[in-house]
Amino acid sequence: MKLAILSRNSKLYSTRRLVEAAREQHHSVRVLDPLRCYMRIASDGFTMHYKGRPISGYDAVIPRVGASVTRYGTAVLRQFELMDSFSPNSSDAILKARDKLRCHQLLAAQGIGMPATVFGDNPDDTVDLLSMLGPPPHVIKLNEGTQGAGVMLTEKPSASRGVIEALRGLYANFLVQEFVAEAEGADLRCFVVGGRVVAAMKRQAPKGDFRSNLHRGGTARGVKASVAEKAVAVRAAQVLGLGVAGVDLIRSKRGPLVLEVNASPGLEGIEEASGVDVAGEIIAYVAGSLPPLKPAVGRARRRAKAIA
Ligand SMILES: Nc1ncnc2c1ncn2[C@@H]1O[C@H](COP(=O)(O)OP(=O)(O)O)[C@@H](O)[C@H]1O
Numbered sequence: 552m553k554l555a556i557l558s559r560n561s562k563l564y565s566t567r568r569l570v571e572a573a574r575e576q577h578h579s580v581r582v583l584d585p586l587r588c589y590m591r592i593a594s595d596g597f598t599m600h601y602k603g604r605p606i607s608g609y610d611a612v613i614p615r616v617g618a619s620v621t622r623y624g625t626a627v628l629r630q631f632e633l634m635d636s637f638s639p640n641s642s643d644a645i646l647k648a649r650d651k652l653r654c655h656q657l658l659a660a661q662g663i664g665m666p667a668t669v670f671g672d673n674p675d676d677t678v679d680l681l682s683m684l685g686p687p688p689h690v691i692k693l694n695e696g697t698q699g700a701g702v703m704l705t706e707k708p709s710a711s712r713g714v715i716e717a718l719r720g721l722y723a724n725f726l727v728q729e730f731v732a733e734a735e736g737a738d739l740r741c742f743v744v745g746g747r748v749v750a751a752m753k754r755q756a757p758k759g760d761f762r763s764n765l766h767r768g769g770t771a772r773g774v775k776a777s778v779a780e781k782a783v784a785v786r787a788a789q790v791l792g793l794g795v796a797g798v799d800l801i802r803s804k805r806g807p808l809v810l811e812v813n814a815s816p817g818l819e820g821i822e823e824a825s826g827v828d829v830a831g832e833i834i835a836y837v838a839g840s841l842p843p844l845k846p847a848v849g850r851a852r853r854r855a856k857a858i859a
């Protein structure tokens with residue numbers, strides 16, 4: 552297949568590994584910086600240029616779109632979808648996953664376990680909002696934070712109120728959650744590819760922190776997820792429509808709870824911890840998902856679906 556990887560930096564570990572795996576599996580592959588893709592949108596067709604030249608004919612695109620370029624990156628990806636490229640994660644699915652609030656609503660609506668969560672807008676409602684959650688400790692999260700930055704633990708009601716007031720003063724969107732103490736600073740990253748957990752790792756927060764993100768100094772080791780954990784992870788990716796996803800679970804007294812679903816999960820930590828060729832799994836899944844041929848009717852149908 553002719554494959555493009557949408558990534559801002561071809562030197563990043565995940566991007567390099569995907570290129571390597573694509574070449575190993577005898578595909579043609581090119582890394583495209585999404586911010587250098589520009590496009591023409593018209594009712595008679597969709598075209599794309601890259602650094603001064605037209606590009607087309609990509610069978611598949613693997614988006615590695617960072618949070619800072621979500622908006623432009625997903626617009627570029629949508630253009631590729633309209634030009635008949637397959638993407639394991641559609642632009643819409645990425646947008647759903649990036650918004651924690653929306654993601655929580657969609658997952659909870661499907662009966663997927665998650666920490667109880669509240670959110671609200673008006674400062675006059677803060678006390679009642681917190682009473683809907685129960686007593687502290689509370690976990691307060693910026694709605695669009697990543698890598699553990701913007702996740703805070705408050706142990707007293709006055710602290711919860713203070714942090715919420717401060718965030719409102721900054722016009723930040725946030726949500727407040729019950730603190731799952733029994734997780735003891737650990738979470739479980741399940742790497743889902745094509746409806747299967749291909750690798751899993753347990754991450755442990757450093758001493759004195761409750762956040763297990765590797766960027767916050769957490770440590771990781773490969774583990775086997777339980778049947779129940781795998782089922783929840785696969786279901787969460789499916790609900791959001793993600794072919795490739797990093798689903799973070801915490802182990803609680805009432806079973807596995809989904810913390811978040813990452814639409815552009817990093818490969819370095821998981822490949823190192825698990826020893827699995829995750830990049831190879833992704834490439835094989837993408838190649839196996841391509842339609843055998845592209846009749847004009849199918850193309851029109853896919854186009855209608857992409858803009859629905
Ligand atoms: N409700 C919670 N109870 C206990 N620990 C939590 C809770 N929410 C988050 N954490 C811890 O904080 C880390 C970061 O939270 P997360 O929601 O994944 O935000 P981010 O997108 O910044 O990674 C998690 O990996 C987990 O270790």
Ligand SMILES: [Mg+2]
Binds near residue numbers: 698699764799811
């Ligand atoms: Mg996380």
